[in-house]
Amino acid sequence: EMQVVESGGGWAQPGGSLRISCAAFGFTVSSSAMSFIRQAPGKGLEGASTLYDNGTAFYADTTEGRFAISRDNAKNMVFLTMISLKPEDAAVYCCAADMAYWGNETSVTVSS
Numbered sequence: 001e002m003q004v005v006e007s008g009g010g011w012a013q014p015g016g017s018l019r020i021s022c023a024a025f026g027f028t029v030s031s032s033a034m035s036f037i038r039q040a041p042g043k044g045l046e047g048a049s050t051l052y053d054n055g056t057a058f059y060a061d062t063t064e065g066r067f068a069i070s071r072d073n074a075k076n077m078v079f080l081t082m083i084s085l086k087p088e089d090a091a092v093y094c095c096a097a098d099m100a101y102w103g104n105e106t107s108v109t110v111s112s
Helices: none
Strands: 003-008 010-012 017-024 033-041 045-051 057-059 067-074 077-082 093-099 099-108
Touching: 003 093, 003 099, 010 017, 017 045, 017 093, 017 099, 045 067, 045 077, 057 067, 077 093
Parallel strands: 010 099
Antiparallel strands: 003 017, 017 077, 033 045, 033 093, 045 057, 067 077, 093 099
């Protein structure tokens, strides 16, 4: 059974950093397009970042330069490291494999 389990996130002050982890079960992250999608209160879904099986990374304009997506093949995990956080980064984040298998949600709050 394919499963994606998220952890991390939480609260940070503006300018701070957080990391979200995504563990995969039943498939390998190195063979999948792993995405972090977010939804801010009152707004639609936004693809924050995607890491493709060939190692190419995609970032939204709003996250480019501040977010970094990476994977650990040995642990079969993907990570979203977020720095220089802004209040507008506050959202519910979700990890997805090939946009078909979605993990649980984790919240990110950015406030002073």
